[in-house]
Amino acid sequence: MNQKTMPLQKNILNKPMYAIGLAQFFSALADNTLLFALLKILKSSFDSSNVPLYPNWSDSALQASFIITYILLAPIVGTIADHFPKGQVMMSGNALKLLGVFGVFFGLNPFVCYSIVGLGAAIYSPAKFGILGEIVESKLLVKANGFIEGSTIAAILLGSFLGGFIADKSIYGAIIMTLVIYILAVISNIFIPKLKCAKKAETFSPKILFKQFFVTFAVLFKNKDIRFGIIGTSLFWGAATTLRLLLIVWVPIALLGHATGIGIQESSDLSIPSMLNGLVGIGVVFGAALAGFIITLENARKCLIAGFIMGVLVLILGFQNNMLISIAFLLGIGFCGGFFIVPLNAVVQMRGKELAGVGSAIAVQNFCENIMMILMLSLFALARSAGIPIVGIIAIFGIVFSISILLLGLLNKSSK
Numbered sequence: 001m002n003q004k005t006m007p008l009q010k011n012i013l014n015k016p017m018y019a020i021g022l023a024q025f026f027s028a029l030a031d032n033t034l035l036f037a038l039l040k041i042l043k044s045s046f047d048s049s050n051v052p053l054y055p056n057w058s059d060s061a062l063q064a065s066f067i068i069t070y071i072l073l074a075p076i077v078g079t080i081a082d083h084f085p086k087g088q089v090m091m092s093g094n095a096l097k098l099l100g101v102f103g104v105f106f107g108l109n110p111f112v113c114y115s116i117v118g119l120g121a122a123i124y125s126p127a128k129f130g131i132l133g134e135i136v137e138s139k140l141l142v143k144a145n146g147f148i149e150g151s152t153i154a155a156i157l158l159g160s161f162l163g164g165f166i167a168d169k170s171i172y173g174a175i176i177m178t179l180v181i182y183i184l185a186v187i188s189n190i191f192i193p194k195l196k197c198a199k200k201a202e203t204f205s206p207k208i209l210f211k212q213f214f215v216t217f218a219v220l221f222k223n224k225d226i227r228f229g230i231i232g233t234s235l236f237w238g239a240a241t242t243l244r245l246l247l248i249v250w251v252p253i254a255l256l257g258h259a260t261g262i263g264i265q266e267s268s269d270l271s272i273p274s275m276l277n278g279l280v281g282i283g284v285v286f287g288a289a290l291a292g293f294i295i296t297l298e299n300a301r302k303c304l305i306a307g308f309i310m311g312v313l314v315l316i317l318g319f320q321n322n323m324l325i326s327i328a329f330l331l332g333i334g335f336c337g338g339f340f341i342v343p344l345n346a347v348v349q350m351r352g353k354e355l356a357g358v359g360s361a362i363a364v365q366n367f368c369e370n371i372m373m374i375l376m377l378s379l380f381a382l383a384r385s386a387g388i389p390i391v392g393i394i395a396i397f398g399i400v401f402s403i404s405i406l407l408l409g410l411l412n413k414s415s416k
Contacts, residue, residue: 081359
């Protein structure tokens with residue numbers, strides 16, 4: 001393979017960044033289209049007695065089947081991202097995702113298939129962010145992250161809408177569309193420059209890699225900035241993943257009137273919840289863009305204010321029953337989330353590159369983020385199985401998130 005060294009770009013509007021953004025857009029678009037197609041499968045599967053095949057907490061279990069691969073592979077994927085050209089790693093990750101969707105198409109277990117897609121995503125993620133530091137100058141990392149997050153969230157917006165809308169019409173139609181989009185993602189990867197590997201691995205022994213991973217983990221968490229960034233992004237992604245499922249349950253009850261006098265009537269219609277999830281994505285795009293212009297690596301802690309407000313808005317949202325007001329809150333939640341996450345990602349990438357290599361740093365970041373996602377999804381599933389009203393769950397969720405952001409600020413202020 002013809003690998004090369006490329007001078008760092010002085011602006012983010014360049015051909016390599018366009019290729020990365022396009023590949024990420026298609027990959028994230030397919031990820032989210034697939035999620036809503038699989039949720040539709042779970043909600044519309046019944047046995048001969050018309051009893052649901054999957055309990056109401058299966059949506060959380062589905063997300064967990066995807067996330068668990070990030071946790072299990074975290075000690076390995078960072079080394080892979082640094083050892084091989086990152087564009088090649090991204091292509092391999094998308095190819096694995098494609099394999100998982102083929103499994104869904106041929107009727108294999110949705111949890112197993114989504115785990116295969118998660119395997120591809122786990123390999124893909126460190127390379128996706130790690131390559132940014134090999135393309136642009138360090139002072140542009142916040143803007144570059146904003147560009148990629150904007151591409152990602154635009155894909156989430158469109159994928160949420162397409163997945164929910166098309167899956168309501170035809171599950172197989174949604175699956176076929178997902179296959180086509182993943183193929184486009186693989187094709188886009190071809191145009192990413194084949195750069196030299198960042199750091200050759202001395203070994204691929206799982207035992208040694210696991211040991212090295214936790215040594216790297218300890219080194220990174222001794223750094224105040226990296227610790228702050230990783231805890232912050234972990235809180236965000238745990239909240240964002242859970243919020244997506246919260247909305248799927250809350251929207252039919254609060255905004256569409258699918259409720260009974262003593263309980264809740266579940267709805268398998270995903271079109272409106274998916275569109276409202278997309279509104280959060282619109283907000284994130286604008287929040288991420290603004291952060292790219294206002295926030296630098298030196299003042300990244302200012303983003304905590306947006307994180308705190310995000311939790312407050314979620315708390316208030318739970319008590320709304322007006323569609324227009326709810327739309328405004330969802331846009332606000334997304335805006336605060338985008339403003340919050342982008343600077344933190346840049347901090348982890350820049351400081352992590354200096355201490356351990358960006359691929360390894362992002363692997364540790366992904367490990368922590370997905371532990372938090374599993375924790376929040378488990379608590380959500382537990383609350384639902386205990387019969388706690390969805391409004392109560394959202395209120396608790398918003399309060400806990402805002403308090404967590406306050407504690408993060410205090411921890412960062414008091415630490416050395």
